Amino acid sequence: MDRRKFMKNLCGSSVMMTILPAANSFAQSMNTGLFGNKDHMKDLRFFSNPLLGNTTKVSVSPDKVQSESYNTFTFTIVLGEDGLAKGESIGIVSGSNIDRWQFSWPDQMWGCQCPWQTERSQDDNYITARCSNSDAELELKVGELGGFKPYCNERAHLVRSLKDRLRYVLEIKAGSELRPGDVITVTWGDKREGSEGVKAPITAMKYYFMPFRFSLLPALDSKTPVRRGGFDMLPSITVAAKSAVRLYVTAQPFVQAGKDIEVKISALDEYFSLDENFSGDIKLTVEGENETITRSLKMSAADKGSISTKLKINKTGWFKAKASSKNINGYSNYIIAGEEEPENKVYFGDMHCHTLDCDATVPREHHFEYARSAAGLDFISVSCHASHLGSKQAWDNLLDKTELYHEPGSFVTFAGYEWAGDGHCNAYFVNTGDAELFYNPALEQEAELDDPKFRTPVPIPGTREKKPGKPYFVKGVIDFLEAVNKLNVPAFVIGHCHTRYQFADDNVMWLFEMHTTHQVSDQEKRFQQFVGAAGKYFGVCGGSDNHRLPAGSMMPNPGEKWPNPFVPDICYNTAGLQATFANNLTRESLYEGMKARHCYGTNGCRMVISFNCGGAMMGDKTEIGPGQKPRFSIKVGGTAPLKDIVLWKYSSEDRDWIEAEKFTDIGSDRWEAELEDEKFSSDAIYYLRAVQADGGTGWSSPIWAAKKA
Incomplete structure (x- = not known):
């Protein structure tokens, strides 16, 4: 089926609208239940941002629901001192439609693809609006999707999409002048005529919604709250996991017999989200050929879905830990106990994922929290795209969060980012203060657009003309690696499926990412080519490259479960993992392990x-x-x-x-x-x-x- 026809069938029409009468009066509307209890607004948390105008505020309720549950949400918009002129519009873009690519699986999006519709009152996602002003007229419109990558890679791709009414943006247009203090109540999932409501996405995390006035949209994405890391000014809905159906167990693979080891247990739902409400008794059994150890544990709601415990394995050999609670259980990776303290231990991590303020839908905090608490990872880097990170505020916020979650010996974080020019590769820094964000050379001409400055253009020694007036940077990767090397700080680069490895200096690029979630080529053949005939000194790792799922997500083959109707030729795999041998769990030790290429990669399994x-x-x-x-x-x-x-x-x-x-x-x-x-x-x-x-x-x-x- 044609993609445009598919979306029209899905949403009802490419542009949907309805004109809704106002309530007779604000007081009457509250008494008749159109706006709920008359005291309802005192308990709401209101948000304001520069794109709404002076003192206009927005709230959403409820702000916490369960995965795949059907709900009715209320957006309450209290107009500020500017009111809303006749013909002017307020927009809301859904938390599933503000990333750069819009590549997704329907069950992961609000409304299972198109978040809202105005034509079929008995169907899902039906949305209506009312105003406290008895003379007000409102018109609702729902924009089109706009394709896979509307205005892809432009510095204003989000703003242009919204101005052109793409990304299923909801438009609330004033058919008459609205006064300061007027209240617009938008009912999303209106059930009064038989609709089941709105189905929440499957992935448990916080979803932000960006309200704005169309007349106040800036020229560049970098001026919007989502690209400036200004999430505290946006209403959000937190989707909680469903009830746990498995226990996920992790442990250090190489240990010395007779010494304490840590075993981590997390409660995960069917989509591998962390069930923070799980509680119950857990029986932990560590079993090998010559020894069995049992431990009784208890997980309460205060543990938020994950616990850890320490125990000793006294005999040498191969062991596995099993955790059981009621009718669910899970097994750990293998634990190999030896007589001597291992010189190097294996630590698992994910050094490649993307965030909401860059070109994904996952908030940066969720990456850190999921990797640590749900996936039981030892280290992580949240590596935004250098070219699409919106502002200095967003970059500084990412660095601050990297430091906040860093706990040497427990959970290690690295500052890093993905650079894209003549091929892609990821740079990482041992010391967060050393992190230098370099421009994609293809965007170097736009370097003056950053205000304040936070990126450094990579000097290009030579260019040739691909088209008249358009420079073509033939040595982008070479120049980028040279720029990282010249910083003279502990830093390194990892290549992945888009890397031009033939240009790579293996003194700077140490690891080859063999597997990611959206594999687009046979990486192993490329690895053999560059390590063999080309003589590159590359070690191996895996990573997630997650944009829609959190770092370390264990969701198996999401592309098979939810094929994308728009991009059927892209296969989304289980996210990869990196395993690194190191003396201890610190940035410095992991850095030395990666520099020595003491690493291996998997396609998501915790293989030893x-x-x-x-x-x-x-x-x-x-x-x-x-x-x-x-x-x-x-x-x-x-x-x-x-x-x-x-x-x-x-x-x-x-x-x-x-x-x-x-x-x-x-x-x-x-x-x-x-x-x-x-x-x-x-x-x-x-x-x-x-x-x-x-x-x-x-x-x-x-x-x-x-x-x-």
Whole structure:
């Protein structure tokens, strides 16, 4: 079906309108229930912002509902000293339609795609409006979607969309002059004629709504509250999770027997949102071949859906923790207890996600809180797009939140961002105060638009003309990496599916992101190409690149569950994870682990991988003496039965990748092996790929084995 026709069928028409009579009087309307109880406004929380005009305020009620529940919401607009002139309009853009791309799944959006409609009073999302002024006339209109990326990448893409009545913006137009103090009450999900109301999105988080006057829309997005980090001036609705259907359990994979380890437990609903209201007794069992440990725990509503406990495993071996409560349970990743304190431990994180004040719909706080409390991650970076972060206020706010959530030893945060020019890549900083935000070179001509300044243009030594008068920056990635390097601060870069790796300086770009939620290419083939023939010294990681889901989200294959009717060729996968070996959980230690390429990536599963060659571990370069062969010690602990494991090899003689060893139909969820490459005769590169029966996959960083003369 044609996309425009699809949306017309979904919303009723591309532009919908109705003219509604005013109530006879404000007093009568309150008595007859059109505005609720006469004291209803004293309990409302009102918000004002510069786009509403002098002293005009807006509130929404209720402001907290449950995922997938049907509700009726009331927007109460109290006009300020300017009133509302005849023909002037107030708009409201839904919390699901203010990101840059509008790529989404219907169940994740208010109203299951189109948030409101005015024509069918018995259908979902029916919206009406009334005014306390008995002489007032109001007209409601609902805009069109406007396509996948309306005015994409323009500095005014949001403002232009709203001015053109796109993004399903709700327009409330005055058919007559409204006075200061007049109250407009918008009933969203009006049930009086049989509508079920409005269905809340599935994802539990806070959704902001931006009200504004069309006449006060600025020239640039950077002047709007959502691009300035001004969320405290916007009404919002918090969607709470449904009741938990699983317990998610995490633990440090490599531990010393006899020492305390921490086990984290979170209660998640069917969409992997954190059930903050969960309460109940929990039985924790840690079981291995030679030892079983049990612990009785209790989670209360005060714990907000997650708890942790410490315990000792006294014997060596492989263990898993199981948490059970009533009829729900969950298992941890494998825990491998050894006799000695491990020199390096494995920490899981997500270094790639995007926020509402940039080009996504997830508030920055929700990324941090979900990653820490629901996903049990150890480290994170909220990495906004440098080109689309709206203002210095938003950038400073992001840096402040990065510091606020940083707790060394418990939860580590990095300041970072995604840079886009001739390819994309992400920059990160150990010290938040060192973070330098560089311009996308294609937008360098707009550098003067930032007020106040907060981005630094990357100097471009040479350009060529792609079109007359339009410079084409052929060395964008090279210049960006050079600019990061010249800062002379502890900083590094991670590449992903849009990176032009052929230009990458691997002294600055350390890791190759093998998997993200919106994979658009065969990353493993690209990885083999650049690490093999091109000789790049890249380690491996995974990440989420989430725009619609929080960092570390465990939602499995959302693109299969909710195919996007507008962009059917984009496949949304389960978000990836990064695992980094480090001495301890600090920024400095994780930085050193990533610099050494002591990392692996997964496509979301919390797989445990140990891949060593003699005294070298994944990410290392080692020498193989005369007459010797590389000997590998491998351990893989899956979260499901393992399907196959491949030891990939690139030989400097053959200049091609081959499966040096392949093991299939493993059946068990754990695997150990000692392997020797008897055909080793020249310098070679090796890495491990492990695949589970459920599709869960992990990729180690390579080991570079040089033949010693």
